[in-house]
Amino acid sequence: MYLSASADAQQIRWAEQARRNRQEIVRALSHGQVSRRDLLRWGVFTASGALVAKNGFSPFVGNAHGAIPTGVPSSPKFGAIDFSAPMPRCDLMERRDISTLTPTPRETANTTPVQVRGPDGVAVTGPMEGRPPGPMWAHQGWSNFSPRIAVEQWQRGACNCDDYHPGVDSAFNCGIDPKVPVKPCFHPKMAVQTEQSLWTFSGNAPPKLLLGRYGEPILFRHHNDLPAKVTSNAGFGRNTISTHEHNGHHGAENDGFTGAFFFPGQFYDYHWPIVHAGFRTINTTATDPRCGAPDGNGGITKLPGDWHETMSTHWFHDHMFSFTSQNVYKGIAAMFNLYSSLDRGNEAINDGVNLRLPSGTAKDWGNLEYDVNLMINDKAFDKDGQLAFDIFNFDGFLGDLMMVNLTYKPYFYVERRKYRFRILNASVARFFKLALSNGAPMIQIGNDGNLLPRAVMLSELDEMGIAERYDIVIDFSDYSDGTKVHLVNLAEHQDGKSVAKNLSLAEALSGKSADPCVGRFLEFRVRGTKRAIDKSRDFSQPGGMVLIPNPDLSKIPIARERTFEFNRGASQTTRDPISSALGPWGVKTDGGATLAADFGRVSALPKAGTREVWKLVNGGGGWDHPIHIHFEEGQVLARDGKASNVPLWEQGRKDVYRLRPGGSITITLQFRDWGGMFMEHCHNTVHEDNAMLLRWDVNANGNAVLTPLPTPIPKPTGVEFLAPTETLRTA
Amino acid sequence: MDTYLDSKGAKRGLTAAGIVIAALVLPVGVWAVVVKGPPLSLPVNALLASVTERIGLTGQVAVTSRIIEDPDFHAPAMLELTINFGGVRGVGLSTRSVFVSEAQTIVRRPLLPFDEIEAVFPSAPGSDLGRAFVSKAVISVAYNQASGLLLSTRVVSMPPAVAFLP
Numbered sequence: 001m002y003l004s005a006s007a008d009a010q011q012i013r014w015a016e017q018a019r020r021n022r023q024e025i026v027r028a029l030s031h032g033q034v035s036r037r038d039l040l041r042w043g044v045f046t047a048s049g050a051l052v053a054k055n056g057f058s059p060f061v062g063n064a065h066g067a068i069p070t071g072v073p074s075s076p077k078f079g080a081i082d083f084s085a086p087m088p089r090c091d092l093m094e095r096r097d098i099s100t101l102t103p104t105p106r107e108t109a110n111t112t113p114v115q116v117r118g119p120d121g122v123a124v125t126g127p128m129e130g131r132p133p134g135p136m137w138a139h140q141g142w143s144n145f146s147p148r149i150a151v152e153q154w155q156r157g158a159c160n161c162d163d164y165h166p167g168v169d170s171a172f173n174c175g176i177d178p179k180v181p182v183k184p185c186f187h188p189k190m191a192v193q194t195e196q197s198l199w200t201f202s203g204n205a206p207p208k209l210l211l212g213r214y215g216e217p218i219l220f221r222h223h224n225d226l227p228a229k230v231t232s233n234a235g236f237g238r239n240t241i242s243t244h245e246h247n248g249h250h251g252a253e254n255d256g257f258t259g260a261f262f263f264p265g266q267f268y269d270y271h272w273p274i275v276h277a278g279f280r281t282i283n284t285t286a287t288d289p290r291c292g293a294p295d296g297n298g299g300i301t302k303l304p305g306d307w308h309e310t311m312s313t314h315w316f317h318d319h320m321f322s323f324t325s326q327n328v329y330k331g332i333a334a335m336f337n338l339y340s341s342l343d344r345g346n347e348a349i350n351d352g353v354n355l356r357l358p359s360g361t362a363k364d365w366g367n368l369e370y371d372v373n374l375m376i377n378d379k380a381f382d383k384d385g386q387l388a389f390d391i392f393n394f395d396g397f398l399g400d401l402m403m404v405n406l407t408y409k410p411y412f413y414v415e416r417r418k419y420r421f422r423i424l425n426a427s428v429a430r431f432f433k434l435a436l437s438n439g440a441p442m443i444q445i446g447n448d449g450n451l452l453p454r455a456v457m458l459s460e461l462d463e464m465g466i467a468e469r470y471d472i473v474i475d476f477s478d479y480s481d482g483t484k485v486h487l488v489n490l491a492e493h494q495d496g497k498s499v500a501k502n503l504s505l506a507e508a509l510s511g512k513s514a515d516p517c518v519g520r521f522l523e524f525r526v527r528g529t530k531r532a533i534d535k536s537r538d539f540s541q542p543g544g545m546v547l548i549p550n551p552d553l554s555k556i557p558i559a560r561e562r563t564f565e566f567n568r569g570a571s572q573t574t575r576d577p578i579s580s581a582l583g584p585w586g587v588k589t590d591g592g593a594t595l596a597a598d599f600g601r602v603s604a605l606p607k608a609g610t611r612e613v614w615k616l617v618n619g620g621g622g623w624d625h626p627i628h629i630h631f632e633e634g635q636v637l638a639r640d641g642k643a644s645n646v647p648l649w650e651q652g653r654k655d656v657y658r659l660r661p662g663g664s665i666t667i668t669l670q671f672r673d674w675g676g677m678f679m680e681h682c683h684n685t686v687h688e689d690n691a692m693l694l695r696w697d698v699n700a701n702g703n704a705v706l707t708p709l710p711t712p713i714p715k716p717t718g719v720e721f722l723a724p725t726e727t728l729r730t731a
Numbered sequence: 732m733d734t735y736l737d738s739k740g741a742k743r744g745l746t747a748a749g750i751v752i753a754a755l756v757l758p759v760g761v762w763a764v765v766v767k768g769p770p771l772s773l774p775v776n777a778l779l780a781s782v783t784e785r786i787g788l789t790g791q792v793a794v795t796s797r798i799i800e801d802p803d804f805h806a807p808a809m810l811e812l813t814i815n816f817g818g819v820r821g822v823g824l825s826t827r828s829v830f831v832s833e834a835q836t837i838v839r840r841p842l843l844p845f846d847e848i849e850a851v852f853p854s855a856p857g858s859d860l861g862r863a864f865v866s867k868a869v870i871s872v873a874y875n876q877a878s879g880l881l882l883s884t885r886v887v888s889m890p891p892a893v894a895f896l897p
Contacts, residue, residue: 439865441853457858459851459865460836475860497804502838504849540859568803621765621809622801640767640797645813647835661809661839662765662799 027235086174087410090209121229130262140251145273147219157195161204191385200331252676276305292341294365325685396429396496429496446471465626498624567619583690597691600725634667768796
């Protein structure tokens with residue numbers, strides 16, 4: 001797809017013109033000047049979502065003067081050399097006492113009138129807080145789980161980071177001096193991003209990391225400080241946002257529902273109670289130390305709930321309806337480490353509960369010296385080096401520059417001991433398949449937010465879909481000082497539909513792949529003439545690989561089975577101008593029609609307190625979908641109909657389920673503790689935006705009758721509510 | 732400069748954030764064709780050299796396969812192999828240590844008349860990462876279109892172990 005380095009000047013000119021044409025369309029879509037329906041009507045896109053095979057538009061069509069595809073111009077690198085920049089640790093979000101937050105957070109939305117920016121940038125009077133008002137969107141559990149920690153962030157355009165907090169000494173951070181301002185660029189030689197090109201938390205890099213612990217509810221106040229005009233976006237992205245904590249167990253009002261977005265000038269208070277699932281019914285008197293949190297003094301605060309449901313590695317990102325892909329790509333993504341008595345981030349405390357995973361020892365919890373977050377994704381630039389988003393079709397956008405923690409192909413110093421890496425696939429449409437350049441073994445300890453029942457030793461990880469997290473342990477003990485080992489991507493793409501080919505390690509390292517994001521992308525540089533002190537878990541000991549077993553659901557009856565099939569060829573049955581989307585992708589529920597997204601449509605209504613089995617089916621062989629279900633974790637029961645097809649690394653709990661081409665996956669979930677409207681969608685966010693998303697409600701009021709909830713329709717002047725546009729008969 | 736959209740007279744004034752839609756029925760995708768091959772066990776018999784000793788590997792590599800057609804885009808069929816090394820066992824000739832593997836790998840590639848698929852996997856005494864060694868399985872895949880969906884595999888070689896010390 002990307003032009004090779006040997007492309008001639010004429011090819012590059014044609015490709016650049018085609019890209020400008022496409023970027024004009026992206027810009028107009030993001031500004032609301034045209035709609036997807038317009039583009040279909042004009043013949044810009046085919047009914048199946050493909051860019052019309054047209055000279056001067058499609059990168060896959062030969063130019064008028066020859067048969068060679070125009071391709072896509074490669075992103076300029078301005079002389080940046082691979083592995084010449086240090087990889088920065090994530091920047092810790094500041095945690096404050098809740099009493100410092102002004103105005104004081106409220107159970108229901110704060111509707112104090114303020115000036116709110118509409119799409120044209122003109123201020124109108126609207127509510128201070130963008131959360132839908134009233135009791136239905138009040139924070140569930142507000143009294144029982146009063147927030148104790150305030151985290152206040154401003155979503156804004158790119159600026160320097162003058163206050164970088166990596167959470168570790170610079171010796172553990174490649175010598176990066178945190179007092180030196182960090183410019184918003186992906187490499188020292190690359191262009192500094194403008195405030196319209198890159199949007200992120202506090203507007204700056206490195207990507208943000210929030211540390212939280214169970215039993216310590218957080219109030220995340222997110223201010224929308226993005227450019228007021230919808231057109232001030234460098235041609236992509238939308239300045240209305242909704243923040244999804246992936247995959248928090250909390251009420252829907254705090255889940256970043258795609259239709260609960262808010263405008264520049266507003267904030268939204270997200271209340272994250274940080275509880276173990278099942279707290280209302282299991283271990284209610286909090287007697288089990290395995291269900292707990294670090295108490296700050298080397299001990300454990302016991303908490304109610306099911307310790308089998310302990311989670312570890314989350315992230316949060318934008319979820320704006322129809323613009324998730326553009327906004328997340330633009331930078332609205334951060335990571336979130338959750339700490340518990342089992343996974344407390346202190347490898348030395350040996351209390352019979354703590355799993356002592358690689359972390360550090362200085363603090364009671366949350367040590368990061370040997371616990372490293374890696375946010376990996378692919379980006380692309382325009383000719384000026386500014387972040388650029390392109391459309392080829394609705395299959396998925398692929399960049400040609402590999403980033404780790406928003407740094408182009410960096411290096412990272414490691415000591416001669418074990419490290420934990422929390423790897424997040426934060427791409428828009430790209431899958432990864434990772435290995436070390438020398439084939440050395442890794443121990444996979446976690447999948448998505450959950451530590452596995454049993455860790456697995458592998459040389460090649462499975463493909464990672466978008467939004468999946470793999471926690472792995474790498475042991476650098478036996479390397480000599482100065483050794484360089486690389487993290488390698490084996491998954492070769494040609495387009496955003498799915499991986500075209502899994503390469504062997506030799507193929508990936510050969511440099512012959514046409515996919516610029518295949519091969520080495522992160523360089524570990526080993527330092528130390530002798531082994532470093534390592535007090536973390538010895539996996540070789542008996543039971544050393546045993547982590548967190550799954551909850552036993554065998555005695556919980558299955559209340560309902562549902563089937564969701566993810567297809568092309570969606571039809572539109574509702575017409576709401578805000579809540580409905582148009583696109584080639586859709587979801588077929590329980591044998592009905594394949595429907596394009598409408599967040600006003602309720603596709604499933606599980607009853608609170610029950611368990612269901614959901615079968616997720618890939619309706620095609622030419623694409624893959626990583627399907628994400630909000631709110632509840634699931635256990636994989638079968639792949640392609642058989643339990644024996646479930647690989648070891650999927651035998652824990654997950655929240656993103658990669659279907660594989662032509663495949664199906666059967667999972668079981670419980671629905672409990674909280675209620676509201678949640679989502680299920682493909683996390684190839686271009687598929688999601690075009691329109692592979694559905695809404696499901698769980699009404700936790702305990703009523704016998706399952707009642708679909710009114711849909712919020714945000715406007716700068718306030719949120720209106722409409723009845724659901726549709727409730728499926730099978731819901 | 733007249734842009735593509737200017738020429739269409741298409742841009743209109745700013746509207747409220749949202750997307751105008753209408754009922755539009757799009758063609759429904761065709762169900763993918765997935766053919767599952769019979770499970771295969773590939774015998775392993777190799778003598779490898781790790782950093783510390785020679786290791787005799789025996790046992791079976793279990794391979795299951797799927798061929799996935801793409802009737803929607805008419806892209807070439809894909810071959811998916813799930814390779815399970817759990818049946819491979821090694822014995823160190825010096826230490827008599829027993830090396831086992833729990834590794835699996837899933838490889839998806841375009842279906843070709845002939846392909847060689849390499850997969851790297853670790854073996855260790857139990858879960859002793861410090862004593863693990865790595866091997867490379869090379870699986871030859873032959874596809875005979877005339878006979879229909881016929882898949883045959885054989886192990887070409889198990890090269891000497893690649894020590895993970897550089």
